[in-house]
Amino acid sequence: MSFLPADAPTGRLLGRIALVGAGPGAADLLTLRALERLRTADVVFYDRLVDPAVLALTPARKVFVGKEVGANSWPQTRINAVIVAAALAGLRVVRLKSGDPSVFGRASEELEAARLAGIPVEIVPGITAASAAAASLCRPLTERGQTERLLIATATCRPGAVAKVAAGFSAGSTLVLYMAMHRLAEVEVELLAAGAPADCNVDIVQHVETSSERHLQSRLQGMAQAASAAGLGNPAIVLVCWPLAESVRMPAEFQKLALCVTDSSRI
Amino acid sequence: MSFLPADAPTGRLLGRIALVGAGPGAADLLTLRALERLRTADVVFYDRLVDPAVLALTPARKVFVGKEVGANSWPQTRINAVIVAAALAGLRVVRLKSGDPSVFGRASEELEAARLAGIPVEIVPGITAASAAAASLCRPLTERGQTERLLIATATCRPGAVAKVAAGFSAGSTLVLYMAMHRLAEVEVELLAAGAPADCNVDIVQHVETSSERHLQSRLQGMAQAASAAGLGNPAIVLVCWPLAESVRMPAEFQKLALCVTDSSRI
Numbered sequence: 001m002s003f004l005p006a007d008a009p010t011g012r013l014l015g016r017i018a019l020v021g022a023g024p025g026a027a028d029l030l031t032l033r034a035l036e037r038l039r040t041a042d043v044v045f046y047d048r049l050v051d052p053a054v055l056a057l058t059p060a061r062k063v064f065v066g067k068e069v070g071a072n073s074w075p076q077t078r079i080n081a082v083i084v085a086a087a088l089a090g091l092r093v094v095r096l097k098s099g100d101p102s103v104f105g106r107a108s109e110e111l112e113a114a115r116l117a118g119i120p121v122e123i124v125p126g127i128t129a130a131s132a133a134a135a136s137l138c139r140p141l142t143e144r145g146q147t148e149r150l151l152i153a154t155a156t157c158r159p160g161a162v163a164k165v166a167a168g169f170s171a172g173s174t175l176v177l178y179m180a181m182h183r184l185a186e187v188e189v190e191l192l193a194a195g196a197p198a199d200c201n202v203d204i205v206q207h208v209e210t211s212s213e214r215h216l217q218s219r220l221q222g223m224a225q226a227a228s229a230a231g232l233g234n235p236a237i238v239l240v241c242w243p244l245a246e247s248v249r250m251p252a253e254f255q256k257l258a259l260c261v262t263d264s265s266r267i
Numbered sequence: 268m269s270f271l272p273a274d275a276p277t278g279r280l281l282g283r284i285a286l287v288g289a290g291p292g293a294a295d296l297l298t299l300r301a302l303e304r305l306r307t308a309d310v311v312f313y314d315r316l317v318d319p320a321v322l323a324l325t326p327a328r329k330v331f332v333g334k335e336v337g338a339n340s341w342p343q344t345r346i347n348a349v350i351v352a353a354a355l356a357g358l359r360v361v362r363l364k365s366g367d368p369s370v371f372g373r374a375s376e377e378l379e380a381a382r383l384a385g386i387p388v389e390i391v392p393g394i395t396a397a398s399a400a401a402a403s404l405c406r407p408l409t410e411r412g413q414t415e416r417l418l419i420a421t422a423t424c425r426p427g428a429v430a431k432v433a434a435g436f437s438a439g440s441t442l443v444l445y446m447a448m449h450r451l452a453e454v455e456v457e458l459l460a461a462g463a464p465a466d467c468n469v470d471i472v473q474h475v476e477t478s479s480e481r482h483l484q485s486r487l488q489g490m491a492q493a494a495s496a497a498g499l500g501n502p503a504i505v506l507v508c509w510p511l512a513e514s515v516r517m518p519a520e521f522q523k524l525a526l527c528v529t530d531s532s533r534i
Contacts, residue, residue: 021398028300031290031394035299042357099396102408103417111405123402127298127367127392131288134369135390138378141369142421149368151435152417154409161299225336 004070008184015042015087017114020094021126022046025210029127037124042091045083049098049235051210060094068136076106080113087119100128103118104154104178128152130176133205135214141174146243149173156188164195169242177238181206184225184238196220196242206236282309282354284381286368287361288393289313292476294320296394296510304391309403312350316365316502318477327361344375347380367395371421371445371488395419397443400472400504403480408441412478413510416440422447433461436509444505448473451505452491464511473503 002149011036023029029040034048038044038058045063046055055062063082064076087094101107101123123243125209133216134141141150149172153165157178165187180187181204190200198221206214220240283303290296297305305311305325312330313322316456322329332434346362353360368374368390381388397419401408408417416439420432423446432454436442439508447454448471459465465488473481487507 023298026300028303029298031296031298032302033293033295036295100398102398104341105407106336107407108410111407121405123401123405123407125296125394127394128398130449131367131369131392131395135392138388138390139369140372140374140378140390143375144373148421149434150419151417151527154415164462167416168435168440170434176462260365 004215008056010051013090014119015091015093016120016122017083017093017095017110018122018124019107019110020096020103020124021100021105022050022096022098023100023127024099024132024208025049025051025128027051027057028044029132029209030054030057030125034124034126037094038096040092041094044094044096045086045096046096050096054096071089076109080110082111083110084117084119085222086159087114088117101124102182103128103130127177129208129235129237130239133176133203133206133239134155134223135240136205136208137203137215139203141176141239143243145247147172147174148244151175153177154178157185164190166190166196169194169240171242172244173242175240175242177240179234180234180238181227181232181234181236184227187218188222188224189240189241190256191220195204196240201241201243203239204232204236205239206232208237241250280357281386282356282360282385283389284350284359284360284362284377284391284455285352285391286372286374286377287364287391288361288367288369288372288395289310289317289321289363290394290397290476291366291396292318292474293319294324296399297321297324297533298391298393299393301393305363307359308361310353311361311363312346313363321363325361328430339499343365343376348378350377351380351384351386354381354490356383364393365441370395370397370419381396385389396475396502396504398443399475400443400470400506403468403472403475404482404506406470406507407444410510413512414439414441414508415511418442419445420421421445422450431457433463434456436461436463438509439511440509442505442509444507445505446501447505448494448499448501451494454505455487455489455491458487458507463507469509470508471499471503472506473499475504 020034020037041058041060043061044058045065054064065079083093084096094258097105111121151173200220202218202223204216204227216230275461287301287304308325310328311325312332321368329466332346350360350362364372377386398406418435467487469485469490471483483497
């Protein structure tokens with residue numbers, strides 16, 4: 001197993017696996033618990049979207065498992081096998097995932113593999129992109145009396161299936177879409193067909209909490225064209241707000257955002 | 268203003284307000300950014316559910332604003348007024364909220380008050396209770412091919428209104444309810460009436476990530492009675508999982524949880 005450090009411990013009892021949420025990007029959005037797991041890890045298996053500044057916090061051997069579409073990606077079964085093998089070799093394994101492992105993190109298969117091998121496993125939660133995007137926009141995901149439900153969905157879930165992102169989207173909801181930029185035109189049509197008002201507020205936050213964060217504000221009707229014109233793509237978060245009352249959709253509401261403390265560039 | 272420290276700075280430029288997510292309870296689930304804001308704050312206004320271990324991390328003056336039902340609670344307008352007044356006096360203000368301020372955190376009114384007063388304001392995201400509960404249960408909120416939507420709702424949103432928690436709940440969804448324990452019987456009826464299978468898996472996590480965390484596993488039908496028999500109440504998180512395939516609802520699935528590393532007591 002080439003990923004094992006040269007000084008891998010021998011004779012130590014069973015290792016353990018922590019599925020650790022790295023948060024959206026910025027290293028200071030790690031939790032203290034995540035930092036502790038990184039600092040005491042023997043080996044860290046990380047994904048494409050994990051920020052280098054986060055990786056710099058761990059002295060462990062770092063292994064890129066390339067969860068991206070196309071060449072150089074590791075199949076999930078191989079990831080499962082190596083994290084289990086490392087733990088069986090007595091190592092403290094961190095499986096580092098961007099955001100929160102519980103939200104579209106494909107944690108189930110790794111948890112299952114660890115359990116079947118009898119290895120203690122834990123999830124260390126992370127800040128999910130929806131929370132980070134809302135913080136960056138300085139606008140909550142729910143607003144008392146206006147949006148009382150939060151719906152989180154993805155457009156890229158099952159292989160071969162097109163997720164129905166509009167299911168359950170109704171007045172009083174905020175819809176947050178993960179990894180939906182490549183089919184934003186379809187999403188726009190689907191949401192409008194489901195009855196969402198054409199002037200629903202839309203915010204798209206690309207590369208949230210990284211140095212290249214960008215923000216686009218739009219209305220639902222026209223959002224795909226606006227995003228395309230701005231050259232936005234994944235990874236990005238799309239927030240669609242369908243409030244209970246018309247008044248909240250007033251453009252003037254957004255002028256008040258100017259004082260929000262943020263370093264992100266605005267389109 | 269009695270909450271000002273005796274050595275409040277004079278002549279300093281305008282202060283600032285950070286709405287900081289304290290996370291679910293455990294101090295090590297704070298983010299590094301939240302910790303930095305706490306350490307450099309002049310005054311911290313905190314809610315009922317914020318853990319004393321989190322408060323111990325800040326040298327700032329601490330003011331309890333008692334957001335709870337009944338006596339000793341501060342009306343929202345008073346909270347708005349004092350945080351703005353403190354910032355206008357040049358102080359670095361932290362408004363510390365349990366969980367994530369963006370999710371049922373009533374942040375809008377405080378953001379608005381700060382903006383109207385011309386005070387720089389930011390949101391520091393926190394681990395929301397849904398993420399913490401999933402991590403504690405060692406089971407993701409979404410599972411590829413089974414639950415592809417996450418629906419977060421509360422049963423106590425608008426004064427005088429009963430939230431419709433079942434809106435949008437369908438096969439392929441995980442529903443997470445915040446602060447719903449006092450009307451769990453109604454919720455059960457509503458979800459069953461909406462067509463949710465009687466044998467949907469339900470997990471209730473009370474006091475997540477605190478020393479008194481408790482966990483109850485149930486089926487949808489009978490969950491209110493089971494929770495009542497166990498003496499569970501708010502604050503708790505209710506997770507209802509309605510997978511796409513029947514097989515996931517097999518009881519055997521849950522036996523594998525035994526290896527999950529956790530310190531919480533299980534009912």
